[in-house]
Amino acid sequence: MADQKNLEKSLEEDRGVESKKKTKKHKDQTWAKEGPQDPFEMLDSLSEEKQQEIQKALHLFSFGHGPPKNLQEAQRHTYRFWDTQPVPKIDEKVTSHGPIESERPSVREEPFSLPQEFIWDTLNLDNQEQLRELCVLLNENYTEEDDNTLRLHYSPQFLLWTLCPPGWQSQWHCGVRVKSSQKLVGFISAIPATIKVLDTDLKMVEVNFLCVHKKLRSKRVAPVLIKELTRRVHQQGISQAIYSTSAVLPKPIASCRYWHRSLNPRKLIELNFSSLTRNMTLQRAIKLNRLPETMYVMYTPDIVTLPPPPRSSYQMLHRTQKQTKEHREQEGGGLVEDMGERRRASSIASTKTTGLRPMTLQDMPVVQALLREHLKAFHLSPSLTLEDIEHWLLPKDGVIDTYVVESMAETITDMVSFYTLPSLALNHPVHKGLKAACVLYCISKATPLLQLMEDILIICKARKFDVFSALDVMDNKSFLEPLKFRMGDVHKHYYLYNWRCPEMASDKVGVVLK
Numbered sequence: 001m002a003d004q005k006n007l008e009k010s011l012e013e014d015r016g017v018e019s020k021k022k023t024k025k026h027k028d029q030t031w032a033k034e035g036p037q038d039p040f041e042m043l044d045s046l047s048e049e050k051q052q053e054i055q056k057a058l059h060l061f062s063f064g065h066g067p068p069k070n071l072q073e074a075q076r077h078t079y080r081f082w083d084t085q086p087v088p089k090i091d092e093k094v095t096s097h098g099p100i101e102s103e104r105p106s107v108r109e110e111p112f113s114l115p116q117e118f119i120w121d122t123l124n125l126d127n128q129e130q131l132r133e134l135c136v137l138l139n140e141n142y143t144e145e146d147d148n149t150l151r152l153h154y155s156p157q158f159l160l161w162t163l164c165p166p167g168w169q170s171q172w173h174c175g176v177r178v179k180s181s182q183k184l185v186g187f188i189s190a191i192p193a194t195i196k197v198l199d200t201d202l203k204m205v206e207v208n209f210l211c212v213h214k215k216l217r218s219k220r221v222a223p224v225l226i227k228e229l230t231r232r233v234h235q236q237g238i239s240q241a242i243y244s245t246s247a248v249l250p251k252p253i254a255s256c257r258y259w260h261r262s263l264n265p266r267k268l269i270e271l272n273f274s275s276l277t278r279n280m281t282l283q284r285a286i287k288l289n290r291l292p293e294t295m296y297v298m299y300t301p302d303i304v305t306l307p308p309p310p311r312s313s314y315q316m317l318h319r320t321q322k323q324t325k326e327h328r329e330q331e332g333g334g335l336v337e338d339m340g341e342r343r344r345a346s347s348i349a350s351t352k353t354t355g356l357r358p359m360t361l362q363d364m365p366v367v368q369a370l371l372r373e374h375l376k377a378f379h380l381s382p383s384l385t386l387e388d389i390e391h392w393l394l395p396k397d398g399v400i401d402t403y404v405v406e407s408m409a410e411t412i413t414d415m416v417s418f419y420t421l422p423s424l425a426l427n428h429p430v431h432k433g434l435k436a437a438c439v440l441y442c443i444s445k446a447t448p449l450l451q452l453m454e455d456i457l458i459i460c461k462a463r464k465f466d467v468f469s470a471l472d473v474m475d476n477k478s479f480l481e482p483l484k485f486r487m488g489d490v491h492k493h494y495y496l497y498n499w500r501c502p503e504m505a506s507d508k509v510g511v512v513l514k
């Protein structure tokens with residue numbers, strides 16, 4: 001409460017600062033000083049009350065509020081900030097590829113200025129309290145919920161996974177705090193990545209989690225965060241970045257779309273995540289989305305303990321509930337050991353694929369080779385070291401899952417990985433939240449892709465995921481419709497900073513930005 005008051009107070013003070021900024025003397029201290037004179041600058045010279053009235057009116061006409069949502073809006077929009085950056089213009093026809101600014105930029109030593117009520121703070125995510133603060137900022141401000149029903153809910157483990165991969169740098173976890181209360185009100189992050197664009201490998205950063213507290217919106221904070229992060233990345237000698245947004249900015253290199261497969265149709269409808277179309281009743285939706293009956297056994301020491309499965313392990317575990325019960329009664333004691341490794345294993349009664357199992361540490365080199373070969377087909381793809389594979393793909397509870405298919409010849413022929421993204425249901429009388437699985441990579445060399453993906457859906461349903469989401473990138477289009485995914489409303493536009501590249505179709509994209 002006290003924090004809230006402080007923030008509101010600081011925002012009022014910020015307005016005071018803004019009016020001071022109208023004088024030439026203070027112009028350098030504006031949140032963002034990037035563009036030529038335009039109608040927005042004229043708006044700035046009006047009183048705060050008048051500006052708010054005009055903003056409300058513009059919002060009512062869905063015009064000029066927030067960045068454009070589609071290409072038509074983008075063509076009418078004046079990009080005050082983006083038109084000053086090394087990115088192609090929105091209407092530019094890009095036919096060549098290469099850097100936009102090839103000279104090494106001179107990097108200023110000092111951070112960009114903030115109004116005096118705010119300070120920069122590099123977050124230390126090893127510190128539990130700071131990690132918690134970041135969760136709070138993102139969980140309360142990252143999702144734009146129109147109807148207030150669902151809000152993304154990032155866990156500390158998820159943020160550590162996305163923000164601290166091999167080579168991460170704490171200065172790229174860039175926060176803004178209110179000086180007086182120390183409340184975290186802004187954030188932007190970068191992580192290192194090597195991305196192949198067409199045939200060029202580029203060391204760059206992936207930028208994500210740009211977030212400004214809801215009470216500080218439309219005050220040009222975002223451009224300052226972006227410029228400050230750019231400065232910090234330039235300091236490390238890196239001049240390119242990749243990022244994705246649902247907004248249309250200058251200028252997408254690819255435009256992708258989310259698709260969703262209902263695993264729990266009743267809940268998704270009750271939560272307004274999906275809706276019933278004409279001629280579709282709830283019963284029909286349930287029937288339509290039904291998957292082969294599943295029986296899921298979690299072999300963890302505290303749930304059920306079994307002796308080592310035989311070499312052809314996962315087949316043996318495909319048994320009926322009755323058989324499993326009998327087996328449990330006969331055996332008991334001992335931990336699941338597979339190929340000498342103590343581990344938590346899972347099995348599904350009705351999956352079809354022989355040898356489908358969770359990935360382990362020993363699989364890493366083969367998975368790396370499989371991915372490397374698979375990603376060659378795309379125009380935009382990451383190069384992943386063994387350390388990256390371990391970080392990004394090795395299963396972590398509630399964060400990332402990877403399943404592989406081990407053939408009788410003991411080689412890994414196929415793999416599917418997906419991460420977990422929970423949402424919180426706000427003020428819902430029955431449901432607390434929603435659990436989504438989001439696919440990263442699907443590679444099928446021996447198993448038909450449709451069969452493999454159906455098995456993954458069965459696993460996800462048994463593991464209580466409510467929905468399985470996929471972008472229409474890589475080969476995903478080939479299984480989306482056959483497996484009854486429905487096209488979502490949200491687009492994901494991909495961008496490169498300081499790199500010109502002709503637009504590519506979504507199925508040429510081999511990178512999934514979290």
Ligand SMILES: CCCCCCCCCCCCCC(=O)SCCNC(=O)CCNC(=O)[C@H](O)C(C)(C)COP(=O)(O)OP(=O)(O)OC[C@H]1O[C@@H](n2cnc3c(N)ncnc32)[C@H](O)[C@@H]1OP(=O)(O)O
Nearest residue numbers: 067079080081082208209210211212217218219220221222
């Ligand atoms: C070499 C290294 C380079 C590193 C940097 C590479 C570039 C990285 C780029 C960042 C990649 C991020 C990837 C992700 O994280 S995408 C996720 C973005 N975050 C959210 O959607 C969370 C909820 N929203 C918010 O927190 C705010 O609405 C944000 C912070 C998004 C904007 O705050 P606000 O609404 O208060 O606006 P403003 O008055 O401060 O600023 C208005 C200006 O900002 C432009 N804008 C609006 N939204 C975005 C957006 N998502 N990416 C880039 N620019 C954006 C907008 O067009 C306008 O510029 P222009 O139209 O006048 O030109």
